[in-house]
Amino acid sequence: MEIKSENTEEKKSLNFIENIIDEDIKTGKNSGIVYTRFPPEPNGYLHIGHAKSICLNFGLAEKYNGKCNLRFDDTNPAKEDIEYVDSIKEDIEWLGFKWEGEPKFTSDYFDKLYDFAVTLIKKGKAYVCELSPEEMREYKGTPTSPGKDSPWRNRSIEENLSLFEKMRNGDFEEGKYLLRAKIDMSSPNMHMRDPILYRIKYANHHRTGDKWCIYPMYDFAHGQSDYFEGITHSVCTLEFEVHRPLYDWFTDQLATTEYKPRQIEFARLNLNYTIMSKRKLLELVEDKHVTGWDDPRMPTVSGLRRRGYTAESIRNFSEKVGVAKRDGIIDVALLEHSIREDLNLKADRIMGVLNPLKVIIDNYPEGKDEILEAVNNPEDESKGIREVPFCKVLYIEKEDFMENPPKKFFRLGINSEVRLRYAYFVKCTHVVKDEKGEITEVHCTYDPESKGGKSPDGRKVKGTLHWVSAKHAVKTEVRLYDRLFTVENPGGDKEKDFKEFLNKDSLKVNESAMLEPYVKNVKPGQQFQFERLGYFCVDKDSKTDNLIFNRTVTLRDSWTKNNN
RNA sequence: UGUCCUGUGGUGUAAUUGGCAACACAUCUGAUUUUGGUUCAGAAGAGUCUAAGUUCGAGCCUUAGCGGGACAACCA
Numbered sequence: 001m002e003i004k005s006e007n008t009e010e011k012k013s014l015n016f017i018e019n020i021i022d023e024d025i026k027t028g029k030n031s032g033i034v035y036t037r038f039p040p041e042p043n044g045y046l047h048i049g050h051a052k053s054i055c056l057n058f059g060l061a062e063k064y065n066g067k068c069n070l071r072f073d074d075t076n077p078a079k080e081d082i083e084y085v086d087s088i089k090e091d092i093e094w095l096g097f098k099w100e101g102e103p104k105f106t107s108d109y110f111d112k113l114y115d116f117a118v119t120l121i122k123k124g125k126a127y128v129c130e131l132s133p134e135e136m137r138e139y140k141g142t143p144t145s146p147g148k149d150s151p152w153r154n155r156s157i158e159e160n161l162s163l164f165e166k167m168r169n170g171d172f173e174e175g176k177y178l179l180r181a182k183i184d185m186s187s188p189n190m191h192m193r194d195p196i197l198y199r200i201k202y203a204n205h206h207r208t209g210d211k212w213c214i215y216p217m218y219d220f221a222h223g224q225s226d227y228f229e230g231i232t233h234s235v236c237t238l239e240f241e242v243h244r245p246l247y248d249w250f251t252d253q254l255a256t257t258e259y260k261p262r263q264i265e266f267a268r269l270n271l272n273y274t275i276m277s278k279r280k281l282l283e284l285v286e287d288k289h290v291t292g293w294d295d296p297r298m299p300t301v302s303g304l305r306r307r308g309y310t311a312e313s314i315r316n317f318s319e320k321v322g323v324a325k326r327d328g329i330i331d332v333a334l335l336e337h338s339i340r341e342d343l344n345l346k347a348d349r350i351m352g353v354l355n356p357l358k359v360i361i362d363n364y365p366e367g368k369d370e371i372l373e374a375v376n377n378p379e380d381e382s383k384g385i386r387e388v389p390f391c392k393v394l395y396i397e398k399e400d401f402m403e404n405p406p407k408k409f410f411r412l413g414i415n416s417e418v419r420l421r422y423a424y425f426v427k428c429t430h431v432v433k434d435e436k437g438e439i440t441e442v443h444c445t446y447d448p449e450s451k452g453g454k455s456p457d458g459r460k461v462k463g464t465l466h467w468v469s470a471k472h473a474v475k476t477e478v479r480l481y482d483r484l485f486t487v488e489n490p491g492g493d494k495e496k497d498f499k500e501f502l503n504k505d506s507l508k509v510n511e512s513a514m515l516e517p518y519v520k521n522v523k524p525g526q527q528f529q530f531e532r533l534g535y536f537c538v539d540k541d542s543k544t545d546n547l548i549f550n551r552t553v554t555l556r557d558s559w560t561k562n563n564n
Numbered sequence: 565u566g567u568c569c570u571g572u573g574g575u576g577u578a579a580u581u582g583g584c585a586a587c588a589c590a591u592c593u594g595a596u597u598u599u600g601g602u603u604c605a606g607a608a609g610a611g612u613c614u615a616a617g618u619u620c621g622a623g624c625c626u627u628a629g630c631g632g633g634a635c636a637a638c639c640a
Contacts, residue, residue, distance in 0.1 A: 013586095076639060076640070079639075079640090133638065143566065144565060147636090174638090188568085189635075190636055201638080217639085219640095242568060244568090245568095267633095322576060325569070325570065327569095329575075330576060331589065333589060334576075334590085340601090340602095351599095375598090378599085408600095466599075529601085533599090555601050555602095556600090556601065
């Protein structure tokens with residue numbers, strides 16, 4: 001009793017899907033197997049909402065010793081493209097997940113699905129309909145009023161069989177005929193009102209080419225694909241909830257054993273100050289509001305990656321947001337917390353000045369250089385130290401100097417003393433201004449005894465500033481990103497287009513930041529903390545002679561936050 | 565004038581199945597600090613949408629309301 005807590009790892013509460021799986025395992029459903037799948041349509045890039053789904057599906061498989069397939073839901077050749085297939089694979093791998101075997105494609109099952117359709121026709125459960133789109137709408141009814149039977153609903157099985165075959169053979173023009181399931185036109189669930197199984201589409205498919213001119217609809221493909229692959233838990237988002245009876249209807253027709261996949265719906269991820277709709281993201285790309293799918297302001301996986309988000313931070317974030325069935329909006333602050341938490345431990349620190357202000361140390365010998373030592377990462381001693389050059393003329397951040405500072409300003413002001421990190425204590429004596437009254441030089445004296453930043457006589461200073469030696473500084477481009485939208489829910493306004501809420505200042509390019517010479521041989525993708533400023537990563541377009549850094553996120557800042 | 569889903573601090577998720585509402589983020593103090601970062605200590609903030617009922621006891625069960633969302637693409 002007294003030692004019982006030893007291995008009583010406090011039980012982490014399960015989400016509702018895990019509860020369902022636990023129950024299924026307990027009752028031996030589907031032989032206790034857990035097999036999930038992530039089924040993107042290759043019509044756009046993956047975003048952070050997909051990342052949540054990926055973490056969920058692959059995570060479930062890992063947790064329960066199961067498997068997870070990657071399956072491209074490619075039943076609509078008009079919208080899909082191989083470019084998206086490739087980016088999706090790349091993103092999933094980057095996130096750190098491995099799908100079972102080869103990637104699967106719904107198009108792999110076109111033959112099987114066709115055969116299944118024929119079987120349904122033979123059972124009298126499907127028919128060829130020739131209602132026009134307008135008529136279809138009319139016959140379908142509305143959510144609050146029942147539909148009515150199609151006049152083509154009672155063709156003979158032979159006729160249906162022959163018409164369907166002609167549809168497949170390309171004997172009809174596009175849109176002329178449809179294959180529909182015969183279910184119930186008066187069902188309160190619109191999806192059960194004789195849903196469309198196949199439509200004619202003379203489009204070249206990115207995998208099957210011109211082999212088919214009829215393509216199955218989502219509802220006629222998804223559950224069946226799950227079934228063909230042996231999926232046990234088919235996790236999808238809430239909007240498919242109303243499709244579930246249809247999912248079950250088809251898989252019931254297919255099932256010959258005890259095995260049957262089960263669809264479970266959860267609430268998709270929403271983030272404030274951003275949009276998650278693929279259509280809208282595509283619009284931003286096409287209208288050039290951003291530079292591409294991987295623009296660092298985009299909530300896409302590739303955008304976040306370029307912005308400097310780590311896979312681990314995204315996985316942690318997905319864990320933190322949880323899984324449930326109620327719709328909500330997550331605060332981006334949680335995402336930002338996740339990346340700071342990760343980078344605080346991983347990113348080496350360097351000093352860089354975004355808005356340089358020249359500092360001249362009057363009592364420092366002209367022409368003298370010194371090499372100072374700086375700690376790379378105070379959170380990780382194994383990262384060691386590096387050398388930073390120091391000399392008479394330096395740059396500090398403009399914001400770090402005020403002629404008439406308010407009382408709690410710990411930084412540099414006339415007659416005040418601060419520490420230059422890893423260097424010396426300096427005291428400002430006077431400033432030089434240009435004709436416009438702008439400060440152009442800050443003159444200081446330094447205390448030679450305080451080398452390394454240690455107070456020689458126990459004297460304390462409140463502020464520590466980052467700085468860069470002017471002579472050694474590397475001028476670089478730094479891209480400062482801010483949220484893409486100015487309002488919390490840009491997609492939520494029924495009157496206004498979401499693009500009206502675009503933040504005009506979401507990108508500020510600073511081409512004259514000064515960085516310590518350590519950055520000379522950085523490579524794209526490398527990440528750093530610029531001390532006191534934030535986390536930055538080397539952009540993919542960065543070149544040795546033309547460095548480009550992206551700001552991933554600022555450091556938490558309790559000073560500016562409380563002062564404006 | 566329908567069907568389905570869903571209502572717990574500012575936000576998101578819990579409460580091991582009926583036992584005095586917990587965790588994270590955000591917020592605010594204070595300490596430490598060669599990053600106004602990190603870390604540490606602490607505070608404030610919900611009585612669980614409403615009403616009635618069952619029960620010794622309800623966030624969990626029942627009923628009725630109310631709020632939010634989804635569904636009428638030959639999209640997924």
